[in-house]
Amino acid sequence: xxxxxxxxxxxxxxxxxxxxxxxxxxxxxxxxxxxxxxxxxxxxxxxxxxxxxxxxxxxxxxxxxxxxxxxxxxxxxxxxxxxxxxxxxxxxxxxxxxxxxxxxxxxxxxxxxxxxxxxxxxxxxxxxxxxxxxxxxxxxxx
Amino acid sequence: xxxxxxxxxxxxxxxxxxxxxxxxxxxxxxxxxxxxxxxxxxxxxxxxxxxxxxxxxxxxxxxxxxxxxxxxxxxxxxxxxxxxxxxxxxxxxxxxxxxxxxxxxxxxxxxxxxxxxxxxxxxxxxxxxxxxxxxxxxxxxxxxxxxxxxxxxxxxxxxxxxxxxxxxxxxxxxxxxxxxxxxxxxxxxxxxxxxxxxxxxxxxxxxxxxxxxxxxxxxxxxxxxxxxxxxxxxxxxxxxxxxxxxxxxxxxxxxxxxxxxxxxxxxxxxxxxxxxxxxxxxxxxxxxxxxxxxxxxxxxxxxxxxxxxxxxxxxxxxxxxxxxxxxxxxxxxxxxxxxxxxxxxxxxxxxxxxxxxxxxxxxxxxxxxxxxxxxxxxxxxxxxxxxxxxxxxxxxxxxxxxxxxxxxxxxxxxxxxxxxxxxxxxxxxxxxxxxxxxxxxxxxxxxxxxxxxxxxxxxxxxxxxxxxxxxxxxxxxxxxxxxxxxxxxxxxxxxxxxxxxxxxxxxxxx
Numbered sequence: 001x002x003x004x005x006x007x008x009x010x011x012x013x014x015x016x017x018x019x020x021x022x023x024x025x026x027x028x029x030x031x032x033x034x035x036x037x038x039x040x041x042x043x044x045x046x047x048x049x050x051x052x053x054x055x056x057x058x059x060x061x062x063x064x065x066x067x068x069x070x071x072x073x074x075x076x077x078x079x080x081x082x083x084x085x086x087x088x089x090x091x092x093x094x095x096x097x098x099x100x101x102x103x104x105x106x107x108x109x110x111x112x113x114x115x116x117x118x119x120x121x122x123x124x125x126x127x128x129x130x131x132x133x134x135x136x137x138x139x140x141x142x
Numbered sequence: 143x144x145x146x147x148x149x150x151x152x153x154x155x156x157x158x159x160x161x162x163x164x165x166x167x168x169x170x171x172x173x174x175x176x177x178x179x180x181x182x183x184x185x186x187x188x189x190x191x192x193x194x195x196x197x198x199x200x201x202x203x204x205x206x207x208x209x210x211x212x213x214x215x216x217x218x219x220x221x222x223x224x225x226x227x228x229x230x231x232x233x234x235x236x237x238x239x240x241x242x243x244x245x246x247x248x249x250x251x252x253x254x255x256x257x258x259x260x261x262x263x264x265x266x267x268x269x270x271x272x273x274x275x276x277x278x279x280x281x282x283x284x285x286x287x288x289x290x291x292x293x294x295x296x297x298x299x300x301x302x303x304x305x306x307x308x309x310x311x312x313x314x315x316x317x318x319x320x321x322x323x324x325x326x327x328x329x330x331x332x333x334x335x336x337x338x339x340x341x342x343x344x345x346x347x348x349x350x351x352x353x354x355x356x357x358x359x360x361x362x363x364x365x366x367x368x369x370x371x372x373x374x375x376x377x378x379x380x381x382x383x384x385x386x387x388x389x390x391x392x393x394x395x396x397x398x399x400x401x402x403x404x405x406x407x408x409x410x411x412x413x414x415x416x417x418x419x420x421x422x423x424x425x426x427x428x429x430x431x432x433x434x435x436x437x438x439x440x441x442x443x444x445x446x447x448x449x450x451x452x453x454x455x456x457x458x459x460x461x462x463x464x465x466x467x468x469x470x471x472x473x474x475x476x477x478x479x480x481x482x483x484x485x486x487x488x489x490x491x492x493x494x495x496x497x498x499x500x501x502x503x504x505x506x507x508x509x510x511x512x513x514x515x516x517x518x519x520x521x522x523x524x525x526x527x528x529x530x531x532x533x534x535x536x537x538x539x540x541x542x543x544x545x546x547x548x549x550x551x552x553x554x555x556x557x558x559x560x561x562x563x564x565x566x567x568x569x570x571x572x573x574x575x576x577x578x579x580x581x582x583x584x585x586x587x588x589x590x591x592x593x594x595x596x597x598x599x600x601x602x603x604x605x606x607x608x609x610x611x612x613x614x615x616x617x618x619x620x621x622x623x624x625x626x627x628x629x630x631x632x633x634x635x636x637x638x639x640x641x642x643x644x645x646x647x648x649x650x651x652x
Contacts, residue, residue: 071163078157081203085146089205092149 001051009051016044020119027115028108034115038122045123046130063131066124073121080113147191148201148220151228151267154180159260166253173256174243180260181232181239184267188232192225193632199224200273200651213334219273219651222636226487227270227403229633230494234394235263237610241502242387244604245509249385255295262288262391266399273651274333275323282319282367282400286312289396293384304379311366311376318363325356336651339412343645357419360408368401370460371430374453378437381452382445382514386505389445393452394498398490402459411640411647415467424464428570431457435577439584444504444514447585448497451540454574455493461567462486462555469562470644478561483638485554488624491633492547495621496539499614503533506607507589510600516585521594528608530590532615537586539618541579547621 001009020040027033084094100107158180165172201218208214220228239259246255265288268281290312294305327333329352330341346353362373369377377397381389409419434454441447466482469475506529507522508514523530539546542553552575559568623629640647 068164068167071160074160075157075164078153078160082153082157084205085149090146091203091205092146092153092201093204095205 001053006051009047013044013048016040016047020044020123024116024119025112026105027119028111029103029105034118035122037115038119039126041119041123042126042130045127049130049134063128063135066128066131070121070124070128073117073124077114077117077121080110080117084110146201147187147196148218148271149203150187151184151232151271152218152264154184155260155264155267159257159264162253162256162260173253177239177243177256177259181236181263184232184263185236188225188228191220192229192636195222195225195636196220213332213337213651215274215333216276217273217334218271218277219335220271221647221651222638222640223403223406224270226491226633226637227399228267230491231263231266231270231395231399234494234498235259235266235391237614238387238390238394238498238502240606241390241505241610242385244606245385245387245505248509249295255292255385258288258292258295259388259391262292262396266395269399270403274335275326275338276333278335278404279316279319279323282404283316285396285400286316286367289380289388289392292388293380293392295385295388296383298383300379301383304376304383308376308380311373315363315366318359318366322356322359322363325352325359329356335407335412336648339645339648342413343648353413354416354418357409357413358422361405361419361422364401364404364408365426368397368405368456368460369430369453370401370426370456371433371453374430374434377453378441378446378449381449381501382443386445386501386508389449389505390498390501393449393501394494397452397456398459398494402456402463402490405460406463406641410463410467410644412645414645415470417468417471420464420467420471422464424461424468424564424567427457427460427462427464428567429457430454431461431574432570435574435581439577439581442516444507444516444519444585444589445501447516447581448500448504451500451578451581452493452497454578455489455497455540458552458555458571458574459486459489459493461571462489462558465555465559465562465564465567466641468564474562476642478558480638480642481554481561482558483641484630484634485551485558487634487637487641488554489548489551492539492551492618492621495614495617496536496546496548499532499536499611499618500540502607502611502614503529503536506603506611509607510603516588518595519589520592521590523590524594525600526590526603529603529611532611533590534586535615535618537582541582542575543579545622546618547624548618550622550625 020037023032023040024034024037027037081093084092084096087094087096095109095111097109099109158176162173162176165176199219199221202214206214246252249255262285265281265285269278269285272278272281290305290309293308294302326338329346330338332338332341366373381392384392409415430453434450434457438447438450438454441450462482463486466479466486469479469482504514507519510526511519513519535546539548542549552571556568556571559571624634
């Protein structure tokens with residue numbers, strides 16, 4: 001890719017990243033949330049790799065890390081749901097944190113935490129799939 | 143009232159599934175230990191809740207509660223039928239898991255196998271515990287996705303092709319199911335199965351055309367998942383090319399849960415049984431039963447032969463269900479209905495054990511001889527006496543020879559068919575029994591008897607694989623005890639009673 005594309009992609013990537021953070025953290029008061037934000041988050045990395053080529057990130061190393069992050073975030077979601085059994089109304093997925101004012105950023109109890117974890121999970125999954133495809137193509141062309 | 147034990151059947155396998163990749167980083171043996179412990183605990187839990195059923199059958203996650211007599215949309219239900227299915231799933235899964243520990247050493251990427259195995263298990267437990275259409279659909283998909291990946295686990299050409307075919311057919315089934323769920327939601331504005339049943343009975347009793355239309359969509363979807371002929375194209379490929387413990391899970395559990403269980407739940411508990419549908423189901427069952435066994439006789443690939451028998455034996459179960467529904471719709475005697483459902487459920491758990499065992503012995507033969515072609519085997523009785531005894535017990539059980547368990551369940555279905563006045567179906571059941579015996583005599587003859595091939599080198603079967611096979615072979619005999627009323631009262635009767643309630647089941651849940 002030309003220098004122009006690479007530079008624009010770098011600038012754009014940062015903006016997409018910030019917007020993804022916004023969508024994820026406002027999941028409980030706005031349309032969007034963990035899944036949509038996670039897709040954007042993965043997109044900000046994918047744009048970089050597309051513009052800079054495969055050498056930009058050490059892809060194989062990243063794939064190990066993203067699949068670990070994927071497992072870790074699901075594990076945390078499960079444990080957070082499990083913690084509901086010991087607090088508040090004593091049920092799985094119980095929403096026991098203080099609910100706050102509706103419409104505020106810090107409200108809705110546990111739900112923003114689930115949103116953030118789902119965002120990480122979706123981003124990691126999509127990026128893993130993307131990396132698997134690129135690595136496959138790289139190895140197939142050899 | 144809450145019953146938190148139910149959530150563990152879904153929570154524990156998911157936890158194990160995502161713990162294993164992390165644990166694998168710094169502890170090599172960790173995944174084996176987690177596999178053994180978690181599947182063992184799940185089996186114990188299932189046994190405990192079957193023997194000692196808890197007071198309440200519901201669990202509502204998230205702390206929601208009904209308002210203005212409108213039931214909660216998404217919840218878990220562990221009634222008699224669900225508990226019975228949980229016992230089948232978790233006990234077979236445990237036996238397959240300990241068999242898999244030495245078996246998967248043949249493959250690379252073992253940690254993925256363990257993760258996918260637990261995802262499949264979580265999905266299966268979720269399907270039988272789901273009290274609403276949403277959870278049912280989602281967990282069916284979890285199971286199906288894990289199964290697609292497990293079928294392709296060996297990443298050889300045939301395996302990937304089989305997985306692709308399975309995925310295309312599975313996707314089609316999902317589409318039908320989703321359309322059916324959409325129709326139901328449009329009619330009733332609720333996803334809670336008990337609530338759907340009540341609303342259908344109160345508001346849509348005259349809408350028979352729309353209800354039949356919806357039922358046929360569900361039936362098409364479920365028949366693909368259960369691989370009923372003519373929807374069976376994916377099954378022989380998928381079940382024969384998966385790794386053997388996975389084949390045992392697919393044939394022993396997955397087609398029962400995604401196929402038969404969903405049929406029972408939807409067409410008996412949610413929709414009222416009708417003459418029309420009972421006919422369709424019984425004909426599907428009869429055709430699968432006959433055509434499956436005829437296809438099996440001609441098969442030379444051992445696992446393919448077993449896969450065709452899965453279609454045939456599921457046909458028995460489905461025919462039993464069809465007869466039961468027909469008798470209910472025709473207003474026949476409740477004892478006949480109870481007998482058919484007992485026979486069908488009994489045959490289901492028997493088939494889980496003996497077909498699981500047959501696939502495990504096939505795996506053991508493949509492990510030792512590196513072939514599944516019956517024509518290339520011979521004389522294995524001398525080298526693998528234990529495998530031979532186990533596979534002989536399972537073959538006799540599936541062919542319906544007393545005192546093995548298969549005899550009693552087939553007998554119950556055939557007697558019930560005669561009592562219900564369906565003489566042709568009873569005769570068909572007998573004929574298929576004889577053909578089944580013929581094809582298993584062929585399997586025994588070509589694999590274990592005859593002269594051994596010259597110059598074969600055989601690998602030794604590992605201990606854990608033997609333990610698993612012997613346990614299942616013993617189970618094939620022990621489960622004949624289910625004919626005694628005291629034993630039946632614990633294991634089978636709660637499940638049969640759930641089915642006998644038909645749509646009155648809904649009134650209990652709300």
